[in-house]
Amino acid sequence: MPNLNEKKQQLTFLEFTKSLAPAVLEQLYTQPTTCIAVYRELPILARHIIARILFVNHPVPKSVVSSWVTSDYQSEQLAACEKLSQLRIWQEHQIPGGLIAYNLNDIFRANFQRSFHAQEDIHTTTSHLGPDKNARDIAFLDKYASERWEIVLHFLVGTREARHGGITPDIHAILLHSGLMKLDNDDMPIISELGFQFLLMDRSSQVWNFIQQYLATVESRSQSFVECITFLLQLNFATLGKDFPTESLTDSQQRFVQHLRELGLVYQRKRLSNRFYPTRLAVNIVTGQNRIAGETKDKGFIVVETNYRVYAYTDSPLHVALLSLFCDMLYRFPNMVVGNITRDSVRQALMHGIKSEQIINYLTMHAHREMVATKPILPATIIDQIRLWEIERDRFEFTEGVLYNQFISQSEYDKIRDFAKDIGVLICENAQTRTIVVDKQGHDDVKKFWKRQKKS
Structure with a gap:
């Protein structure tokens, strides 16, 4: 299970990737598309380091890596090196002589090198299916993506249009799981505070935020997290307006396609169609560069x-x-x-x-x-x-508390006030009216102390 922080909002792709369990990262690095996506989002110094050691098949001493930048940029380089370690792109090793060296992750190295030589094959092209007689142009895909995504937003807002668009139970469950919606006293879904904030985000941030929440719940639906994110990253590098075959997709990915279709990230004419078209919402999704024509127009x-x-x-x-x-x-x-x-x-x-x-x-x-x-x-x-x-x-900070008054003497008031102050639960006091307020958590302790004072 990926180690995702479900409540955190707006994780960048690198933060999202860094939050994954090491074993999941190792699986993801078996795909060239993952390696490219991670590389593209790295700081420029980190990319520079990878480029220099990509074809070096032995550990590179830490001192050598440090010598590649001047003293003015040492802090930036340290940050880049730390990022590479957090993402398990390389590991530190001790080499003969006691020196610390960096060794590029073999899986990352092999598949990043593969990305330079990748050729289109039967798994990424529909040439063997022949031309699509129902082909869709980019204008159609933009309109479709806008309409489908707005149905999700309508559902959040609770407009009449949401009743006619069709939100499946799975998408509804993700909205609740993510905290964008909550159940009222009658168990009816209503928008939450996070949902209100979500509505005011730009379109690409909304989509990436929602997809993160989707990926956090895939295993609860018996889907493979690695297969789903691998497929998502393949869409990230897709060409807008080009169709792709469904026959090579796994069961998890086939189900993922249906959910992406509902959200407007993928167009598929029919559920069992043997091809699909990524929309602008899916292309470059991890870089935040996806914009749809309708959003630009409006x-x-x-x-x-x-x-x-x-x-x-x-x-x-x-x-x-x-x-x-x-x-x-x-x-x-x-x-x-x-x-x-x-x-x-x-x-x-x-x-x-x-x-x-x-x-x-x-x-x-x-x-x-x-x-x-x-x-x-x-x-x-x-x-x-x-x-x-x-x-x-x-300006006002509200703290829940309990009021104490009706003290029979000044000394009793002083003792209770001092006790509350000593244990750190006193919120405020007024000596003239002999009243004190303690926080709710400290109420039981103060009450017990007061009772003991009365008995004595």
Whole structure:
């Protein structure tokens, strides 16, 4: 089972890979695509080191590696070396003479070298199937990917469109497992604080975040983690608009394809079709470079004025639902909605776990092209006020506690207060009214002490 931290958000591909168990890493390095993906995401100095020792079949002394950079860059090199060790790309060994040397992982070395000579074969080409009479172009794939992914977002928001899109039990379970949704008192799924934050991420971050959660749950569905992530990395290097065969996929990968199809990462005309097309959501997924045409087209649709009025030129129910997370919606027209950013609307968003910077980033990311031409893109007064509303809310720190009063004497009050202070559970005190407040965890100890004092 991979050692994944299920609650951590936004792991980069290297952080995600580093979190895996050593045995899982060794299995993944048997695939050239994994080696290439890891190499591409490494710091430039780490890539430089690998390039220098890739064809050196003996350990390289640590002192030799250190000599490759000047003293000004020693800290960067130490960080690069540590990264290579954490990812088990190389290991430290002691060689004759007591020197420490680095030895490149043999499995990584062999398969990274293989990637230089990889040739397209029957497992990656559909040439033996003949031309696809139902071939799909890139524009179709972009539209399909956008529509399928937005169904997941609609389901999170709870719009009417979510009822018609079809979320399977497996995807529903992942939304609950990841903490993006939770069950209310009636066991109905509702969006969580993490879910609200998820909605304001850019599209590629949403997809990569969700896929990490999917991979954390594959073994609970009797799927192979290694086979699924290997397949995902193969899609990462796929050519957009090119079809691939399904016949060489394992059972785990076949099931993975159906889930990716539901999410919009893969297009397959029918469930039993012998070919599929990766969409832009899957291509370059681990590098965060995947963008779909629909997102680019809709990117500039929001205008924010200095009077806190927001105009959104969109007919998308999803966009309207997202804006309503932190805006008071006033009017809705066929191709535009109007709202206000208010203290209450922002405070409501903050109560749901949304941060001021996420609101600002969302408005900036989708700013209309007329606003993008100005600097700063959003009015400075709006940015400052949203941040101030968050600071205003965070001025207060709430601590659950128990109030003690009605002391019969000043000495009794002093003893209880001093005892609570000594054991570190005193929250506040007021000598004039003879009241103290202790934290909930320390209540039992203070209560027992008070009873002993009364008996004595």
